[in-house]
Amino acid sequence: MNIKILFVEDDDRLREVLLEAAAIEDYDAQGVATAEAAVERLRDEPFDILVTDVALPGMSGLDLLRHCPRLRPGILSIVITAHGTVDTAVEAMKRGAADFITKPFALDGLLGTIRVAAERAARTRAVMQGGAGEGPAGNLIAAAPAMRKLLEEVRAVAPFRTTVLVTGETGTGKEMIARAVHQLSPRSEKALVALNCAAVPEQLLEDELFGHVKGAFTGAQSGREGRFEQADGGTLFLDEIGDMGLPLQSKLLRVLQEREFEKLGSSRTVKVDVRVVAATSADLQRRIDEGAFRPDLYYRLNVVNLRLPPLRERREDIRPLAEHLLAKFCASTGLPPKTISDDAWESLVSYRWPGNVRQLQNAVERAAALTGANTEIRLQDLPEEVREAAAAPAPPAPAPKAGTQPGGPGDRVDFDAVVTKVERDLLLQSLSRTGGNKMRAAQLLGMKRTTFVEKLKRLGIEWEKESAGAEGE
Numbered sequence: 001m002n003i004k005i006l007f008v009e010d011d012d013r014l015r016e017v018l019l020e021a022a023a024i025e026d027y028d029a030q031g032v033a034t035a036e037a038a039v040e041r042l043r044d045e046p047f048d049i050l051v052t053d054v055a056l057p058g059m060s061g062l063d064l065l066r067h068c069p070r071l072r073p074g075i076l077s078i079v080i081t082a083h084g085t086v087d088t089a090v091e092a093m094k095r096g097a098a099d100f101i102t103k104p105f106a107l108d109g110l111l112g113t114i115r116v117a118a119e120r121a122a123r124t125r126a127v128m129q130g131g132a133g134e135g136p137a138g139n140l141i142a143a144a145p146a147m148r149k150l151l152e153e154v155r156a157v158a159p160f161r162t163t164v165l166v167t168g169e170t171g172t173g174k175e176m177i178a179r180a181v182h183q184l185s186p187r188s189e190k191a192l193v194a195l196n197c198a199a200v201p202e203q204l205l206e207d208e209l210f211g212h213v214k215g216a217f218t219g220a221q222s223g224r225e226g227r228f229e230q231a232d233g234g235t236l237f238l239d240e241i242g243d244m245g246l247p248l249q250s251k252l253l254r255v256l257q258e259r260e261f262e263k264l265g266s267s268r269t270v271k272v273d274v275r276v277v278a279a280t281s282a283d284l285q286r287r288i289d290e291g292a293f294r295p296d297l298y299y300r301l302n303v304v305n306l307r308l309p310p311l312r313e314r315r316e317d318i319r320p321l322a323e324h325l326l327a328k329f330c331a332s333t334g335l336p337p338k339t340i341s342d343d344a345w346e347s348l349v350s351y352r353w354p355g356n357v358r359q360l361q362n363a364v365e366r367a368a369a370l371t372g373a374n375t376e377i378r379l380q381d382l383p384e385e386v387r388e389a390a391a392a393p394a395p396p397a398p399a400p401k402a403g404t405q406p407g408g409p410g411d412r413v414d415f416d417a418v419v420t421k422v423e424r425d426l427l428l429q430s431l432s433r434t435g436g437n438k439m440r441a442a443q444l445l446g447m448k449r450t451t452f453v454e455k456l457k458r459l460g461i462e463w464e465k466e467s468a469g470a471e472g473e
Ligand SMILES: Nc1ncnc2c1ncn2[C@@H]1O[C@H](COP(=O)(O)OP(=O)(O)OP(=O)(O)O)[C@@H](O)[C@H]1O
Pocket: 139, 140, 141, 142, 168, 169, 170, 171, 172, 173, 174, 175, 176, 177, 281, 321, 357, 358, 361
């Protein structure tokens, strides 16, 4: 994968050196002398990484950072600051820079920093575009601001071993997001093992998760590895976690806390290094109130909550999703490429989609199949309930109530939960931005390193060392 880098440096000689070094490393690099020129370039070309000097004639490098999210969402910026200007570096990080280096720098140091960013950029691209592998998480469409923000969150939490809980209505793309977390993590080369807790009867679920030894029960003629062992070093995706029974919830809690367990029929403790991503479309808070879900397990799983908005709250996604799903379906079934008529679009965009993306996918695929060799999908090819939406457009969805999110749907505001979530987000963001360097991350939040580390521990945040990430201990 060819990573595109833009260098913004007014010193002609230094810019040349940077470009040569990047060429040797096989990056596709370009250089400009001013921030104004960079804005033009960023608008025209899909750069992955921006490396900018702070002091520039005209617009400064720091001001350039402010334009980045609009010009190139997701671009990773590295800022070059003069030696001894910690404040500038901190300011740069606050404005979204992924990292900084101080002048004068050794070329090796800069290339190392770029390499870390390039690895992250490559993983992000693989997820956004499907990449060569075209994995199940490939082609993740995220046009709506709410989805873009969610992807930013995915990228921020991916480098941690921290447990992630993905919530959202049925068909919103929870599994896709879970896969993206894995793909963007340092574990991406290792296995992603998935288990749908609702699809396996309770008595078998324990065996599925932890495995058994020979003779553990009648008929156990040989031993068997559970999903936790299969996922060792990688990620375990536990889908529909809300359907797990209470006894097994206790066992799961223990693995999350101790990272060890015993197989059925054995007293030997097995240790594993697994990152758990859980998903549910159930309202776990309500399950807790009903006594069907352990609150302590909920807090363990919910270290980070990625909440997928329903499709009706991100209508900007409907068109690109429908186009993408339609093209994919036609290509895979040998149908000709198809377009969608204006009135059909109107109802697709105004329908409520209670079944979310999955329902949209079904509607589009059904219409594509129905129309056979025709190359246009018309209003009458859409399911009846969708067609009616054009006649009577749905009322706009009520705005979500502020402050209720950590507790899931409902009117209660849980003050502690909200504060904890904000705290957690800040810690994660600062760590993520500094590549796990706790000293810098603490600085960024204006707190002592020891206080910072204490908070990490209390909130159960664990940083995984990235291959080239500095620990700063
Ligand atoms: N953002 C997206 N971009 C592209 N395709 C998507 C996106 N979100 C969902 N899909 C597609 O929609 C379908 C449903 O997605 P997924 O299985 O991830 O949803 P889910 O929330 O896990 O659903 P369920 O609640 O039924 O388990 C899949 O075929 C997936 O490929």
